[in-house]
Amino acid sequence: MRIALIAHDKKKDDMIDFAKRYKDVLIEHELYATGTTGKLISEFVGLSVSRFxxxxxxxxxxxxxxxxxxxxxxxxxxxxxxxxxxxxxxxTALIRLCDVHCIPLATNLGTAEVLMKALKSR
Structure with missing residues (x-):
């Protein structure tokens, strides 16, 4: 799967911790991220991330x-x-596009973890 990872500034530490916890799942997929988030995930988690x-x-x-x-x-x-x-x-436009194209979107850690557990069980 092609997974995009995005985090607002005050959520970047949460994203790094999340990526560390689910590294075994994320490493199996193509990862994309916005600039700073992708840089931090690459540096602190060691995952390959294509950055925008x-x-x-x-x-x-x-x-x-x-x-x-x-x-x-x-x-x-x-x-x-x-x-x-x-x-x-x-x-708002990105959230709308997810709805229009039926793309799963997690906007908080609870939903993100549910999606990772679903991917892990595949």
Whole structure:
């Protein structure tokens, strides 16, 4: 599967911990991420990640474009619901695209873990 990993600034540590816990599952898939998130996952977890721009610079839109072209299968987007984001319209557009194209989307650790457990049991 082609999995995109995205995390707002205050959720990056959570994403690194998540990727460490599920490294055995993630390593079996093609991973993509927005810029900083992908860099951190590569450095701290040791997974190979194809990186796009950072979210505020268009990375969310790049992932959305790939999704719309049928080139993404699952999105894990750890959002910070308590902080206003300057690129919120891009975030909303990505969520909308997931709904339009029936792409599984986790926006919190609980849902992300359920998806990883499902992938692990395949």
């Amino acid at each position: 721009l950072s979210g505020p610079l268009g990375g969310d839109q790049q992932i959305g474009a790939r999704l719309a072209q049928g080139e993404m299968d699952l999105i894990i987007f750890l959002r910070d619901p308590l902080t206003s984001q300057p690129h919120e319209p891009d975030v």
